[in-house]
Structure formats: C-alpha cells, structure tokens
Amino acid sequence: PYYFNISPNMDATLTGRYFGKRGPQIDGEFRYLEDNYSGKNQIQFMNHDQASNKDNRYFVKLEHQHKFNNGWSASYNYQKVSDDTYFSDLATMIQVTSVVNLPQRANINYTGDTWKFNALTEKYQTLTNASNSPYQRLPQLDLSARKDYDSYILDFRSQWAYFDRDDKFSSTYTAEQKITGSRLSMTPSISIPFTETYGYIKPKLSANIRSYSLNNSSVGNKDIITPILSLDSGMYFDRKINLLNQSYTNTLEPRLFYVYIPYKDQSSLPIFDTGLADLNMQTLFTENQYNGQDRINDANQLTAALTSKFIDKNGKERLSGVIAQRYYFEDRKIFGSDLEAKKANSDIFMGATARLANSLNLDAMFQYDPTSSTMLRSTLSSRYNPEPGKLINLSYRMIDNVSDNTQDLKVFNAAGQWPLGNRFYSIARYNYDLKTSQTIEVLGGLEYDGGCWVARTVFDRISLPTSPQPNYTFFVQLELNGLGSIGSDANKLNNFLYRNVPGVRTVNQIPDVNRQANFN
Structure with missing residues (x-):
C-alpha cells in the first residue's frame, strides 16, 4: 500500500491487489478527524474481472459523524456494491463474504x-x-x-x-x-x-x-x-x-x-x-x-x-x-x-461465575426444562490471563433443540496467545463440532517483535455450511511502528484476531515490561 500523510488530522491509503484468476483491483481509503467531526471513505474498483467477465466491479463505503452544539449530532453510513456476488468473489475476510444487507442510512440526533x-x-x-x-x-x-x-x-x-x-x-x-x-x-x-x-x-x-x-x-x-x-x-x-x-x-x-x-x-x-x-x-x-x-x-x-x-x-x-x-x-x-x-x-435458568484469582475466570450458564427433564442449553467457559500477551480461553456450548434435532449444537472451542521466547508470540484457535465430529475452524499464527517493527503471519481454515470445501486464508504483514504496514490491512487483520481470540493483544499493544521479558 501507499500511505499519504496529508496532514496531522487527515491521511489516505492506496492499495493495489492482484487476483490470480481475476486481475488487478485498486482500493483507496481517505480518513479525516477534527474536534467536532470525523469520517472515513473507502472505494474498491476492478475494471474487468477475467473470471466472471464482469466490468466495473466496485464497493463504496462512506462514513461520517458530526457533533454540533447544544446536544445535536448527525451521521451517515452509505454502502453499495456493483453486483450481488461482489463480496463472495472478491472479499478476503470470512466475515465479509457473508454480508447480505448493506446499510444506507443517515440520522440526526x-x-x-x-x-x-x-x-x-x-x-x-x-x-x-x-x-x-x-x-x-x-x-x-x-x-x-x-x-x-x-x-x-x-x-x-x-x-x-x-x-x-x-x-x-x-x-x-x-x-x-x-x-x-x-x-x-x-x-x-x-x-x-x-x-x-x-x-x-x-x-x-x-x-x-x-x-x-x-x-x-x-x-x-x-x-x-x-x-x-x-x-x-x-x-x-x-x-x-x-x-x-x-x-x-x-x-x-x-x-x-x-x-x-x-x-x-x-x-x-x-x-x-x-x-x-x-x-x-x-x-x-x-x-x-x-x-x-x-x-x-x-x-x-x-x-x-x-x-x-x-x-x-x-x-x-x-x-x-x-x-x-x-x-x-x-x-x-x-x-x-x-x-x-x-x-x-x-424453563429454569441458572448461572454461576467464579473469579478464583485475578487471572482466572470461570463462567457457566444453564437452561433446564423441568417438564421433559432435559438440559436444553449449557455454556461453560474459562479464561486464564495472567498478564498481557498470555491468554488461554476454553469453552463448551450445547443446545438441545427438542422440536428439531437438526438444530442441535455441541461445540468445543480453545483459543489463546502465548510468548515463545526469542521475541516470538504464538496465537491459535481450535473450534470443533462434537455432534458431527468435524473441525469447524483452525487458526494459527506467529508474531515477531523486532522492537521498532513487527512481523506477523496468520493461517486460517474454516468450514462453511454453504460449501463442501473449507475456506483457507493466509495473512502476512510487516508493521513499522509509527509509519504503517505492508501486506494485509492492519485493522482488518486485528479485527479478525479479536473476533477469533477475544482478549488477544497484538505485540504493539503489550506493555514494554512484558515485551522485554520475551526478548530472550
């Protein structure tokens, strides 16, 4: 990407992408920030898609928030794509491919x-x-x-x-x-x-x-x-x-x-x-x-x-x-x-929480049907987070749908982040369906702390109900502190990690005292 530092409160990013079977795409983003208003405009454009033979494929997203005096404010969010299959064909993030409705709204408050x-x-x-x-x-x-x-x-x-x-x-x-x-x-x-x-x-x-x-x-x-x-x-x-x-x-x-x-x-x-x-x-x-x-x-x-x-x-x-x-x-x-x-x-609803230590949390929720003597729902989760950069999440979720057993759910999830020494950090997630004995999602990644720069790679495999084949995604990113990043969009990758591993911190978000301990 090309980064343009227009002014202290205004910048722009221009990114070129090339899809092996489709051709080149350009992605531009313009951001601005003032005391009373802020906004972000994004435009993606592909002149010709060689795989689908479609011309002028685009995505537009315009956002603005404005604060006036005496309690008044206003905002708008306008999104539009050129065709219905734009995201499923061209999006690189799993959560984007499932978008169905694009909002086009404006409000005064x-x-x-x-x-x-x-x-x-x-x-x-x-x-x-x-x-x-x-x-x-x-x-x-x-x-x-x-x-x-x-x-x-x-x-x-x-x-x-x-x-x-x-x-x-x-x-x-x-x-x-x-x-x-x-x-x-x-x-x-x-x-x-x-x-x-x-x-x-x-x-x-x-x-x-x-x-x-x-x-x-x-x-x-x-x-x-x-x-x-x-x-x-x-x-x-x-x-x-x-x-x-x-x-x-x-x-x-x-x-x-x-x-x-x-x-x-x-x-x-x-x-x-x-x-x-x-x-x-x-x-x-x-x-x-x-x-x-x-x-x-x-x-x-x-x-x-x-x-x-x-x-x-x-x-x-x-x-x-x-x-x-x-x-x-x-x-x-x-x-x-x-x-x-x-x-x-x-039904009877029960819940319990335990904070056994400042770093260990346990939670449980249950829904029990006394008429049929059936446990309809249960959620068990634990979180171990002794310090920034060290995290282990474990959870089990069960849904017993009495009227339609095709909607039953039994899922185990493990996710976390841990320093490996020599400046390396690991991040991982494993999501498994116990009912169908199938792996839903596997994520693994490494971050390297170079002091003034950070390199990270993330691999993700997810099984989608709409496709018999799993979807594979591989991210590579080099982040220069205070300057920008090369490779996968930093915000998109970070949001992807936050969604899959709640509580995770990228290297730049870890306090220096904890980072120093992982240098050797």
Missing part, C-alpha cells in the same frame, strides 16, 4: 437532560433473497423523555415510521410482504419506586398506543391501546463469612417481577420490524417478549430469581450464582396454539 430526539432514514442494498430484505424506514422519528421527581418517575417514548419496500423486487414478495405504510407508537408510563438499603419495590403503569395507516392491506387504518402493569421488587441480605482463612461478605438477593398485560388481537397487523426475543436470564425481566413495536404479548406472570454473591474485603466479587424461573397464571393467547403458550412455567 438530539440528547438533552430530559428530551431525546432522533430522525433516521434507512434503506438497504440486499444482495441475496430480496424477499427477506428488511423494510426501508423513510423516515423514522423517535422522541422520548424522562423526568425523575422526588417520589415518582415519568417516562415517555414515541416513534413514527413509514415502512416501504423496494419495488424492483415486488414480484418476489408475498401478500404480507407487500404491505407498506406508517406506524405511530407511544408509550407513556409512571413508576413510583420505594428504595431502601435492604430492598426495593418499583410499581409501574404504562400504556402502549399504536396507530397504523396501511397500504396493500384490507385493514387500512387501525388503532390499538394496550395497558401494561408491572411490579419489580427485591430484598438484600448479607452476612460475614470466613472461607479458607479469608473474610467474605455473603449476600442473598431474592427478586420478584410481576407483569400483567391484557390480550389484544393483533393478528391483522403487519410485522415491520418485530421478532420474538429469546427467553434467557435477561429477558425474563422484561415486560414484552417481543423486540420492536408490532406485537405486545399478553401476560399474567411472575418471575422469581435468587442471587447469592461472595465479595472479598477489597469489594471484588469472587463467586456468584443465580437461579430464575417464570410462572404463568394464564395461557398466552398471542402465541396461538403453540405448546409454549400453555406451559404453567418457563
């Missing part, structure tokens, strides 16, 4: 002490299966406010959006997918929290108000109002305890979360941006199980949880555990005839 406002326009360039492309928001306006008083809290959230589809794909849409139109939603609420050192009670009353004006639908205009009542409560108990000659504070924290939402028939309303959220330890304590505004579930339910912690004399949480379950007092009509809607209680 205001954040004040009480009020917040956001204006957004958003559409996508869909590369495959246009019928599953997201709706365009042309535009979307969000307005919210929150005011804390001495004895109560007022909250208001509202959104108006016009949802549209790209007409050029209209022949692939179903009747439901052809529905467009506007949706106005407002949710005012009032909560009256009672908080003491030993516990809290937080009653909350809100109303979800929606108004639709639809095209290509027999519904036309429709309004719906859904009241929501919730009560969150918890207690806090603690005691002093000695374990292994160490003093700890042991806490016991029960929590009850009740929600009541009457049933409202919403079957005639379209689904623009809404999906059913996965039930887990976090979503157990939400009022609505749906993401988005098109569906509000009915509810008469209570979630109970019990948390216990061991905190050392320095205030660090060394051990904790939590167990939670939701109890339903009525069948849920919003789920139709699904068996889940008739369950008297949810």
Whole structure:
C-alpha cells in the first residue's frame, strides 16, 4: 500500500491487489478527524474481472459523524456494491463474504437532560433473497423523555415510521410482504419506586398506543391501546463469612417481577420490524417478549430469581450464582396454539461465575426444562490471563433443540496467545463440532517483535455450511511502528484476531515490561 500523510488530522491509503484468476483491483481509503467531526471513505474498483467477465466491479463505503452544539449530532453510513456476488468473489475476510444487507442510512440526533430526539432514514442494498430484505424506514422519528421527581418517575417514548419496500423486487414478495405504510407508537408510563438499603419495590403503569395507516392491506387504518402493569421488587441480605482463612461478605438477593398485560388481537397487523426475543436470564425481566413495536404479548406472570454473591474485603466479587424461573397464571393467547403458550412455567435458568484469582475466570450458564427433564442449553467457559500477551480461553456450548434435532449444537472451542521466547508470540484457535465430529475452524499464527517493527503471519481454515470445501486464508504483514504496514490491512487483520481470540493483544499493544521479558 501507499500511505499519504496529508496532514496531522487527515491521511489516505492506496492499495493495489492482484487476483490470480481475476486481475488487478485498486482500493483507496481517505480518513479525516477534527474536534467536532470525523469520517472515513473507502472505494474498491476492478475494471474487468477475467473470471466472471464482469466490468466495473466496485464497493463504496462512506462514513461520517458530526457533533454540533447544544446536544445535536448527525451521521451517515452509505454502502453499495456493483453486483450481488461482489463480496463472495472478491472479499478476503470470512466475515465479509457473508454480508447480505448493506446499510444506507443517515440520522440526526438530539440528547438533552430530559428530551431525546432522533430522525433516521434507512434503506438497504440486499444482495441475496430480496424477499427477506428488511423494510426501508423513510423516515423514522423517535422522541422520548424522562423526568425523575422526588417520589415518582415519568417516562415517555414515541416513534413514527413509514415502512416501504423496494419495488424492483415486488414480484418476489408475498401478500404480507407487500404491505407498506406508517406506524405511530407511544408509550407513556409512571413508576413510583420505594428504595431502601435492604430492598426495593418499583410499581409501574404504562400504556402502549399504536396507530397504523396501511397500504396493500384490507385493514387500512387501525388503532390499538394496550395497558401494561408491572411490579419489580427485591430484598438484600448479607452476612460475614470466613472461607479458607479469608473474610467474605455473603449476600442473598431474592427478586420478584410481576407483569400483567391484557390480550389484544393483533393478528391483522403487519410485522415491520418485530421478532420474538429469546427467553434467557435477561429477558425474563422484561415486560414484552417481543423486540420492536408490532406485537405486545399478553401476560399474567411472575418471575422469581435468587442471587447469592461472595465479595472479598477489597469489594471484588469472587463467586456468584443465580437461579430464575417464570410462572404463568394464564395461557398466552398471542402465541396461538403453540405448546409454549400453555406451559404453567418457563424453563429454569441458572448461572454461576467464579473469579478464583485475578487471572482466572470461570463462567457457566444453564437452561433446564423441568417438564421433559432435559438440559436444553449449557455454556461453560474459562479464561486464564495472567498478564498481557498470555491468554488461554476454553469453552463448551450445547443446545438441545427438542422440536428439531437438526438444530442441535455441541461445540468445543480453545483459543489463546502465548510468548515463545526469542521475541516470538504464538496465537491459535481450535473450534470443533462434537455432534458431527468435524473441525469447524483452525487458526494459527506467529508474531515477531523486532522492537521498532513487527512481523506477523496468520493461517486460517474454516468450514462453511454453504460449501463442501473449507475456506483457507493466509495473512502476512510487516508493521513499522509509527509509519504503517505492508501486506494485509492492519485493522482488518486485528479485527479478525479479536473476533477469533477475544482478549488477544497484538505485540504493539503489550506493555514494554512484558515485551522485554520475551526478548530472550
């Protein structure tokens, strides 16, 4: 690459690539940074692709963020490619080849002490299966406010959006997918929290108000109002305890979360941006199980949880555990005839964390179905990180899908980084599917610390579900401290390593005292 240091706050990079079966490609990037704004523009261009016989293949990505006075800001992100197979043909990074929707959005935002406002326009360039492309928001306006008083809290959230589809794909849409139109939603609420050192009670009353004006639908205009009542409560108990000659504070924290939402028939309303959220330890304590505004579930339910912690004399949480379950007092009509809607209680969710030392962390999460006596999900992970540049991650993940065993998952993952001496560092990852007895991904790499320069090589092999043959990638990079890099793009390679080995540090990110110890 050619690097142009235009000014202290502005630079450009021009990179030439040659694909053995396709021909030359040029890649240009321009970056700028000021006190109130910053941006990055990237353009890739190939005049003629010899393998596909396509001309003028390109990728454009324009990004800008701007901060104004008095809480106002704005940004845009525009991405476009010349054809649907651009990334699968020309991308050199695994995560890029799977891109399906390219965003083309711009927004203006205001954040004040009480009020917040956001204006957004958003559409996508869909590369495959246009019928599953997201709706365009042309535009979307969000307005919210929150005011804390001495004895109560007022909250208001509202959104108006016009949802549209790209007409050029209209022949692939179903009747439901052809529905467009506007949706106005407002949710005012009032909560009256009672908080003491030993516990809290937080009653909350809100109303979800929606108004639709639809095209290509027999519904036309429709309004719906859904009241929501919730009560969150918890207690806090603690005691002093000695374990292994160490003093700890042991806490016991029960929590009850009740929600009541009457049933409202919403079957005639379209689904623009809404999906059913996965039930887990976090979503157990939400009022609505749906993401988005098109569906509000009915509810008469209570979630109970019990948390216990061991905190050392320095205030660090060394051990904790939590167990939670939701109890339903009525069948849920919003789920139709699904068996889940008739369950008297949810699965049992359990979690535990242990910080046995400052360098060793252990985590476990479980989801157990008491009806079928089946462990549906489990995740076990450990992380050993005694110092920067020394890292070992181990994890096991299991999913038992009772209704569809083709979706079962049993995966073991090992990843890490370790100094080898003589200025060399190793990095590796091994991802194995225990169900199919197949290797999903293998990564191995070496870094050499030359002091004022760093050389690194990384090899990656990944099996893709869309191809019978694995995908191989090989990176070579020479980085000159303070000047730039030769070979694979530094940011792309670093992001690739961060994704595969969470917590990894490249040589330049390791403190000098740790680097010096690896010189011999």
